[in-house]
Amino acid sequence: MSMVNNTAKTYTGTATSRVDGRAKVTGAAKYAGDFNEGGLAYGAVVESTIARGRIARIDTSQALRVPGVIDVITHENRPRVADTDQAWKDDVAPEEGSPFRPLYDDMIKFNQQPIALVVAEEWEIARYAASLVRVDYEKQPFVTDVYRKRDDAIVVEKPDKLRGDAAKAFAAAEVRHQADYFIPTEHHNPMELFATTAMWDGGGPLTVYDKTQGVQNVQQYLCGVFEKKPEEIRVISPYVGGAFGAGLRPQYQVVLAVMAALKLQRSVRLVLTRQQMYGLGYRPATIERLALGARRDGTLDAITHEAVGVTSQFEEFSRNDTGWSALLYTSPNARYEHRVAPLDVPTSCDMRAPGAATGVYALESAMDELAVALKMDPVELRMRCYSDRDQNEDLPYTSKCLRECYREGAAAFGWDKRNAEPRSMRDGRNLVGWGMASGVWEALQMPAAVRIVMTANGHAEVSCAASDIGTGTYTIMAQVAADSLGLPIENITIHLADSTLPRAPVEGGSWMAASACHAVVATASEVRKELLRLAKLMKASPLADTVEEDVTLSDGKLVSRTQAERGVSISDIMRHGAMERIEKEKTNEFAEDKAHARNTHSAVFAEVKIDEELGVIRVTRVVSAVAAGRVLNLKTGRSQVMGAVVGGIGMALHEETVYDHGFGRIVNHNIAEYHVPVNADIHDIQVIFVDEPDALVNPLGIKGIGEIGIVGVAAAVANAVYHATGVRVRDLPITLDKVLARRPAT
């Protein structure tokens, strides 16, 4: 706490506009496919058209005869790559399994697998030549439908110790609800196509511009795959056009682009097509089974949550899906189990709030059905089951203001005016429905390092390898740096997403804000110590007898915390010390605290209006009340939650990757037929950040908000659809045909 009567502006917690805003509205922001230097050659990928088997013959002769084609790389002529799974494992790879190796051999493991790369002088020529590559396959039987493998799925998650006997308690419960819910496969579809530009520099270090959420992850991976020393490959990704988890693991285009650059000794750009991005990772289709047993007073006796998700035949990917149900609400008996079915598809991967977006959708739909069975208000039911402790670990939270989320969200929404009876509320020809749901996510933090270079003119350069995928990392780091160094934000320059910069984790899991900002504060503290050391050397220094804890940086000066008049300007200190720059680098440190659970929470309220005759569903209002500790930037934070709500509306009403299981192939692999919300689909969204002071989670009280905004949204919409129509759709997305076909007879 500062005792100084401080007139300097502080930035942390305010609605500061994005520091990278100007670059983004003028077209100056460069994404991975925007680097044109270096006499580029262009790549085009040829994909498999079968789901499983081997390549019997691949004929590239016609493609090679197209003028302007430089090479066609296949498993038969590719350069040497590493041959151990260890070398191909990236930081985010599942522990179990053998990562996919593009163009490694003749085996086909999934449809749309890359099987050749055409490289040409122009992109259109490469694309044309790719259409001339002829392939004969030996096909093998395949399965792409999770329902066909439901019974022989592998257990990936269950509790260490059982809590009570959920089956027995369920059987004995006064009120029971049991149902299956289904979330189809979803694809992230970031607006930016996956792209890599690999810059050949005469055999010197290769500079790789890549679309990724983790430049150092990609750099280490490429060094492993191509058996290079760390200094031989540099990965840069200053701007990332969305990713939502799709860029956590290195994608195959980075391997192919680098392979081509090394083989041809030329700079190569490879941009996947929108269609080809459906051959990458995805949110796994998941079958969820919920069984809730309650007393008539609305307290829970039994929670059972079982899920079956999807992974590939070669890697075992999964995330906590069912554990959330046993964590969130008070229940003496709880059991959860998550299994995954290996199918002939690419490995599934993280997509915004992986596991929670799916598992909590099922839980919160089931809770709504239980409320109906109990004839109880859905908010009241959740209040009666409220737990102030993590029910799995039996630990108190560092903070949990979910009650306030329910109250403030309900008040803003006008929930008290809800008539509980389905089909009871109308607006002209529309049925009106109001639904709600809870959300939960983790508050995580990871090791990260930051370098600060402060110059005598009062500017600071702050560097970290972290990515900003649209989340606002540039901006929040600038805010925290400006406050920690006592400088105007205009004097701060942030450098991110270069593998040569100080160590950062991949941007994911909602951990970057806490991780990177604490690294900024830790490093700024080293800068301050150095300034104090220099200030004490000054003649008649006003800070001569001051100790470290008693000084702060404010308004361009190092000042006493208790006596504001005792201070020296940064430029005077540095000039006197004959220092042009102070450079410090430090890694964040978090105290280990195994006595508390760390989570973010939300309460989501949704209004739908459904044309009674046509079944058209519109989400006309959403209120999302979020408890996520300290929010660093109210403007970008609000946008992040609002965008996550839009993603949740897509999950509820639009998004579905459709397979033809007879061919084992996706049939809607474009963004005209894979529906995502467009502007006309989105109406009023109100974001509330409830006050949640948290002195325990970390010194700045940051919990992260990237994921929490999507959790619970699909359930709130589904519950509103039920309230409007009396139709309970348990298989997402909720499309008008399902609502019309299942409407009650009148």
Added chain:
Amino acid sequence: MQDGAAQSDANPAPLPEKMSVTLTVNGTERRFSVLPWVSLLDALRDHLDLTGTKKGCDHGQCGACTVLVDGRRINSCLTLAVMRDGAHVTTIEGLATNGALDPLQQAFIDHDAFQCGYCTPGQICSGIGLIAEGRAKSPHEIREFMSGNICRCGAYPNIVAAIQQAMGTKP
């Protein structure tokens, strides 16, 4: 045309001749030669080094490539460069004058109408085209007429607010 292995010895069809195209791009006349199958989008990005215009689908499904051609907003991936010979093209790089942002560019910053920024050049060009069309009065109409521009980060309400500000209709 190609029927599997039987024809693999045949030579592929020869490439067509390059054609000369002249465009006035952001007020500057640019003359260049391209193969006739090059889209306006790829001509801007790969031949004129104007990478502010983005490719999100190449099929006219997402709107990331929206530019203004003779004052009208179009998907530059759905038109060939050679079809636009003589046209005036305005891209995101040409909207600011002497460093001063267009009011819609400033409104996008003020209202945080983007996150990752990838769809933003197309959104802004589309918004400028929409304002020039003069047919969007209400937020509902803005939403409808901006629905050809997908924003996967979900900034839609902020995009509507930014366009309202630039139109001077923000309440």
